[in-house]
Amino acid sequence: MLVAVTGATGHLGNNLIRQLISQGYRVRAVVRDLSTIQAIDGIDMDIKYGDINDLDSLENSFKGVEQVFHLAGLISIMPRMHKQLHKINVSGTINVIEACKKFKVRRLVYVSSIHAIPLPPEGETIDETSPLNPKKIHDGYGQSKALASQAVLVECKKGALDTVVLCPTGIIGPFDFKGSSIGKVIQMFIKKKIPAYLPGGYDLVDVRDVANSIQIAGEIGKIGQHYILSGQQVLIKDMFLEIQRVTDIAIPRFQIPANLAKVVGSLAGYSYSLIGKDSLITSYSVATLLSNHLISSSLACKDLNFNPRKWEISLRDQIEWIVEKSDPNRN
Numbered sequence: 001m002l003v004a005v006t007g008a009t010g011h012l013g014n015n016l017i018r019q020l021i022s023q024g025y026r027v028r029a030v031v032r033d034l035s036t037i038q039a040i041d042g043i044d045m046d047i048k049y050g051d052i053n054d055l056d057s058l059e060n061s062f063k064g065v066e067q068v069f070h071l072a073g074l075i076s077i078m079p080r081m082h083k084q085l086h087k088i089n090v091s092g093t094i095n096v097i098e099a100c101k102k103f104k105v106r107r108l109v110y111v112s113s114i115h116a117i118p119l120p121p122e123g124e125t126i127d128e129t130s131p132l133n134p135k136k137i138h139d140g141y142g143q144s145k146a147l148a149s150q151a152v153l154v155e156c157k158k159g160a161l162d163t164v165v166l167c168p169t170g171i172i173g174p175f176d177f178k179g180s181s182i183g184k185v186i187q188m189f190i191k192k193k194i195p196a197y198l199p200g201g202y203d204l205v206d207v208r209d210v211a212n213s214i215q216i217a218g219e220i221g222k223i224g225q226h227y228i229l230s231g232q233q234v235l236i237k238d239m240f241l242e243i244q245r246v247t248d249i250a251i252p253r254f255q256i257p258a259n260l261a262k263v264v265g266s267l268a269g270y271s272y273s274l275i276g277k278d279s280l281i282t283s284y285s286v287a288t289l290l291s292n293h294l295i296s297s298s299l300a301c302k303d304l305n306f307n308p309r310k311w312e313i314s315l316r317d318q319i320e321w322i323v324e325k326s327d328p329n330r331n
Helices: 011-022 055-062 082-102 140-157 181-190 207-220 236-247 258-275 283-291 298-304 311-326
Strands: 002-006 026-031 046-049 067-070 107-111 162-168 170-172 201-206 226-229 232-235
Touching: 002 011, 011 026, 011 207, 026 055, 046 055, 055 082, 067 082, 067 207, 082 107, 082 140, 107 140, 107 207, 140 162, 162 207, 170 181, 170 207, 170 311, 181 236, 181 311, 201 207, 201 236, 201 283, 201 311, 207 226, 207 298, 226 298, 232 236, 236 311, 258 283
Parallel strands: 002 026, 002 067, 026 046, 067 107, 107 162, 162 226, 170 201
Antiparallel strands: 201 232
């Protein structure tokens, strides 16, 4: 079976391609910049130029394809990014839908985000019965992913296209060539560039387990369903202690108090608005870390055989990959 993968050179994209090829699929990688294919270089597959904001290029990429795995998108937690996020994540996804319909693609699997699901009242669990409601989401990234998810599922309700939506949490694991947000934090820790750490935590899931479930969703996922792919809620302190155990690099001594973290997040957002400098700490990221909601993937476990490995294994594998990549002569 020939399948296409958008966002092929990203952390999840290149892991998905490795998973698909290991299961006997023929893969067409849809790549916007053909000069940045390090993550998939040397893998036996077809590579075509395709930009989700260029419908004509997608038509060339999707011709003859039975399934499309749509992973391409913009991830940003910085303020005043609504227009760019909407253009890439929403309008781009609509282009993907149109190209799928034109070439009679059998199934579209869209990888959304846990941030496409509004936070419930404190103490309630986020699960697969939680609606994808962009009107209740106030950050630009989550809202754009919710709108794109809705667009995908509407086509299914109309009978125009078989679709499945997946909402992973914080992805960790090897082959993170471009440096995901969590990957950047790990690299900064290893380089001893983190003087203090934030309170709270985040749900972490292995990129390989997500890739496996995406593949299965293409085969047997329930049409019109959105699934959550979550791992375990991990405190930032516990993640840093684990990095310390693996690398022997000491954890920062100072934890930023919650109220101070909120102030720092606000200032970072203000700094971005003035000079355009990105930051891993924003009002939204701090609020997310402090929210401490439980997340359930019960339906994905049932339908997709989703069985996430322990986060410590994923983190150690990512650290090992980062170290090997930085020192290719290392035994």
